[in-house]
Amino acid sequence: MIFDALDTQRGFRALLAAMAEPGTVHRAEPGLPLVLATLVDHEVRLAEVGDPQWTDADFVLVRGGDSGGALDGARRGTQLDPAQGATAIYEVDAVGDGPLALTLTGPGVGPRPRTLYLSGLAGSEVEAIRRTRAEYPLGVDVIFVDRTGRCAALPRSTTVERRWAT
Amino acid sequence: MGYLAVKGSEEAVQAARALAGPTGGRGTVDAVAAHLPLAVDEVQAEAGVYEPRLAAIAFTQARGDVAEAVFLLRGYRSTLPRRESARADTADIVAHRRISSAFRNVPGGQLLGATNDYGLRLLDPGLAERPDAVPQHEGTEPTGSGLVRLSKVVDHLRAEGLVAQPDGTGEPADDITRTALRYPASRSARLQALARGQSGALTAFAYANLRGYGPFHPTLAELRVGVLPLTVAHPRTGNPVCVGEIPVTEAEAVGQKPNREGGTLGMGYGCVPGRVERKASAMAIMDAVLGGVNDDAPFDSPLTDEEFVLSHVDGVEAAGFVEHMKLPHEVTFASDLDRVRSIRQHVKDVP
Amino acid sequence: MSRLSDLAGDQRDYSFGFLDEHTKRELRRRTLKAVALPGYQVAFGSREMPLARGWGTGGIQLTLSLVGPRDVVKVIDQGDDASMNAVNVRALVSRTTGVRTTRDSAEATLIQTRHRIPDGAVRPGAVIVLQVPFPEPLRLVEPSDAVTRRMHAERDYSRMWLYLYEDIVRYGRISLSYRYPCRGNATVVLDPAPVPRHDVAKLHQSPTLHLFGAGREQRVYGLPPYTDVVPVDFDDFGFEIERAGAPCARCGSSTSFRTEVPGRGWLCSDTAYCDARSGQS
Numbered sequence: 001m002i003f004d005a006l007d008t009q010r011g012f013r014a015l016l017a018a019m020a021e022p023g024t025v026h027r028a029e030p031g032l033p034l035v036l037a038t039l040v041d042h043e044v045r046l047a048e049v050g051d052p053q054w055t056d057a058d059f060v061l062v063r064g065g066d067s068g069g070a071l072d073g074a075r076r077g078t079q080l081d082p083a084q085g086a087t088a089i090y091e092v093d094a095v096g097d098g099p100l101a102l103t104l105t106g107p108g109v110g111p112r113p114r115t116l117y118l119s120g121l122a123g124s125e126v127e128a129i130r131r132t133r134a135e136y137p138l139g140v141d142v143i144f145v146d147r148t149g150r151c152a153a154l155p156r157s158t159t160v161e162r163r164w165a166t
Numbered sequence: 167m168g169y170l171a172v173k174g175s176e177e178a179v180q181a182a183r184a185l186a187g188p189t190g191g192r193g194t195v196d197a198v199a200a201h202l203p204l205a206v207d208e209v210q211a212e213a214g215v216y217e218p219r220l221a222a223i224a225f226t227q228a229r230g231d232v233a234e235a236v237f238l239l240r241g242y243r244s245t246l247p248r249r250e251s252a253r254a255d256t257a258d259i260v261a262h263r264r265i266s267s268a269f270r271n272v273p274g275g276q277l278l279g280a281t282n283d284y285g286l287r288l289l290d291p292g293l294a295e296r297p298d299a300v301p302q303h304e305g306t307e308p309t310g311s312g313l314v315r316l317s318k319v320v321d322h323l324r325a326e327g328l329v330a331q332p333d334g335t336g337e338p339a340d341d342i343t344r345t346a347l348r349y350p351a352s353r354s355a356r357l358q359a360l361a362r363g364q365s366g367a368l369t370a371f372a373y374a375n376l377r378g379y380g381p382f383h384p385t386l387a388e389l390r391v392g393v394l395p396l397t398v399a400h401p402r403t404g405n406p407v408c409v410g411e412i413p414v415t416e417a418e419a420v421g422q423k424p425n426r427e428g429g430t431l432g433m434g435y436g437c438v439p440g441r442v443e444r445k446a447s448a449m450a451i452m453d454a455v456l457g458g459v460n461d462d463a464p465f466d467s468p469l470t471d472e473e474f475v476l477s478h479v480d481g482v483e484a485a486g487f488v489e490h491m492k493l494p495h496e497v498t499f500a501s502d503l504d505r506v507r508s509i510r511q512h513v514k515d516v517p
Numbered sequence: 518m519s520r521l522s523d524l525a526g527d528q529r530d531y532s533f534g535f536l537d538e539h540t541k542r543e544l545r546r547r548t549l550k551a552v553a554l555p556g557y558q559v560a561f562g563s564r565e566m567p568l569a570r571g572w573g574t575g576g577i578q579l580t581l582s583l584v585g586p587r588d589v590v591k592v593i594d595q596g597d598d599a600s601m602n603a604v605n606v607r608a609l610v611s612r613t614t615g616v617r618t619t620r621d622s623a624e625a626t627l628i629q630t631r632h633r634i635p636d637g638a639v640r641p642g643a644v645i646v647l648q649v650p651f652p653e654p655l656r657l658v659e660p661s662d663a664v665t666r667r668m669h670a671e672r673d674y675s676r677m678w679l680y681l682y683e684d685i686v687r688y689g690r691i692s693l694s695y696r697y698p699c700r701g702n703a704t705v706v707l708d709p710a711p712v713p714r715h716d717v718a719k720l721h722q723s724p725t726l727h728l729f730g731a732g733r734e735q736r737v738y739g740l741p742p743y744t745d746v747v748p749v750d751f752d753d754f755g756f757e758i759e760r761a762g763a764p765c766a767r768c769g770s771s772t773s774f775r776t777e778v779p780g781r782g783w784l785c786s787d788t789a790y791c792d793a794r795s796g797q798s
Contacts, residue, residue, distance in 0.1 A: 005538060013583065019741075020739075038542070044546070080667065083559045083560075107555045107740075109743060157702060179601050241567050244564045344562040345560075473663065489569060512690065
């Protein structure tokens with residue numbers, strides 16, 4: 001699949017809006033391939049949990065919505081350079097609807113908490129995401145994308161609470 | 167008047183540009199390339215691009231303003247895709263000029279090459295009455311044979327243990343045009359920043375060091391001007407392939423006192439594309455100063471502040487920001503005046 | 518590729534939006550990190566632009582990495598679309614993208630601005646890109662970047678508080694005019710760009726995403742919408758916005774940011790806002 005400059009621009013604007021307004025859902029068809037084409041090249045490291053030296057990766061790919069708690073090993077940055085913290089990209093079954101409801105507060109959310117619905121993200125994974133951002137500004141920034149291209153993001157500045165909708 | 171005049175500013179800008187536009191064309195570009203090769207080389211060195219024809223065009227388009235020409239050429243460089251890094255050993259330089267101030271003579275000899283250094287600087291108005299001569303050089307490079315490969319003076323010093331072996335790690339060099347320079351800077355980042363720095367700025371800093379404001383007391387071990395072959399790995403076989411050669415000027419300067427670690431002399435290195443001897447020498451001095459060579463311990467010199475030196479040697483950044491003062495600043499000035507008036511009122515109210 | 522070159526118009530020897538894909542990708546990555554860390558300065562490798570360093574190269578690189586064919590772009594300098602630098606920047610954007618431009622801040626999806634935040638309404642979902650000469654608020658008290666980075670890491674702003682205290686002792690008030698330091702997201706202190714204090718007051722819990730680009734200094738930072746942005750001050754010596762000498766001589770506004778034009782009185786700096794109010798466009 002080849003993406004041109006207009007595709008990656010479209011992908012970027014979707015991810016930027018998702019990151020700036022956590023919990024809102026945006027379109028980045030066809031999904032993970034466009035997200036990777038937009039973000040990844042030879043100057044950054046992309047790895048899946050378990051790949052050699054994956055804890056050093058800039059982008060950590062979690063397919064199947066469950067890292068088995070291994071997300072704790074992803075890079076969180078330092079006080080001097082918090083932007084060194086990694087970005088975790090989760091490919092899930094559905095972004096914007098599903099049994100999992102995350103209640104979000106923080107910058108970009110606004111006066112009332114926002115709820116993000118997801119399907120295909122393990123409940124234990126939510127705990128892992130919460131753990132990695134417990135010491136802001138250290139943390140891992142999170143992107144969710146499904147196979148229809150819907151995406152959402154949880155920057156580490158967002159406080160995440162979990163509740164089940166069903 | 168008022169906003170009508172302001173809306174016409176687009177026309178005003180176009181008119182201003184037309185008045186300031188370049189008048190030189192092919193003839194001037196040819197003349198610059200043939201007869202002003204040192205200006206061309208200065209522009210290329212600061213732009214970080216070896217392409218003499220384009221540098222001559224930039225210099226012509228900038229009507230002789232070096233900073234402006236560098237700006238044009240760097241902008242062009244940024245549109246080019248980056249392919250490879252090439253490794254080069256400067257012992258492979260085929261030199262047409264090589265001198266050492268450290269010794270009366272050195273193996274291979276003192277090769278003066280083409281230089282005006284020892285001549286009298288007498289302005290020659292008769293030059294304007296003569297026709298252009300046919301250049302004996304291609305740019306700053308003499309054509310013809312007589313070029314030689316020479317051993318390095320500093321290696322002779324190394325053999326005695328007077329200068330330390332090079333401490334290269336073999337890792338790829340940093341590229342400050344791709345990732346921002348951070349302090350403390352790696353040596354490769356420092357050298358790159360100096361190589362791209364404004365000749366005048368480097369000269370001023372190096373001069374300050376020599377006059378006593380810096381801790382490095384150098385002797386020029388070697389200055390060599392020549393042509394350096396560049397080699398990359400063949401994409402399929404992996405074998406080294408020479409992809410071309412560029413003219414370079416290289417300077418190596420050694421210090422005056424043995425250091426505490428190994429009793430060796432401090433050393434500074436300068437290398438620029440083309441022929442800019444003053445800059446290569448100044449670069450070698452500043453490399454040593456910023457590298458911590460200290461012939462005068464203890465010595466607190468502003469020149470040893472790496473952030474101060476490297477942040478301000480870049481000609482495009484410096485010129486751009488100094489000249490940006492000409493942009494409108496009425497909003498920030500209005501904000502200033504608000505505070506000034508408030509303070510003056512306070513001073514009146516509170517005797 | 519024909520789709521791209523149709524959109525790019527005459528300038529066929531440059532890629533869409535001038536910057537190459539690699540440069541855009543790197544800046545986009547850094548921008549996403551900046552948005553994830555409100556107010557934190559994120560370093561990026563700034564590229565050469567056809568505008569001189571110091572003339573808005575950070576802003577223009579951000580704009581070019583953001584802009585797409587459906588954007589509507591407004592560019593202002595000192596609040597004025599017709600100002601010389603705004604003309605240049607707008608020309609570069611439109612020549613390399615073919616995108617539509619506008620003076621109307623309510624119509625724009627992307628606003629690049631030097632030294633002002635528009636006084637009129639901004640469209641929901643729009644992005645404001647500010648040109649920043651100095652991203653570091655602590656440069657006021659410390660010239661070394663290595664030191665100021667450590668100060669932010671340790672949230673040690675004591676030298677800045679001391680500076681403000683001494684400022685009050687000397688002048689009877691905080692004398693800082695523009696680049697007024699603010700605490701972002703109750704964490705890091707940031708420089709809101711050389712906008713007047715009148716505009717700093719707009720940042721707190723703003724509905725708009727603001728991105729800050731410093732090309733020469735090679736930093737980008739961001740403020741998501743609905744972020745706390747609180748000017749640094751003391752309880753008894755509070756943050757004060759500028760007071761103009763009179764309402765706008767042209768449209769009568771007493772709430773816009775106005776500057777004086779000697780011989781003409783006080784005029785809105787946001788020319789599109791003033792035009793709309795006085796019935797001209």
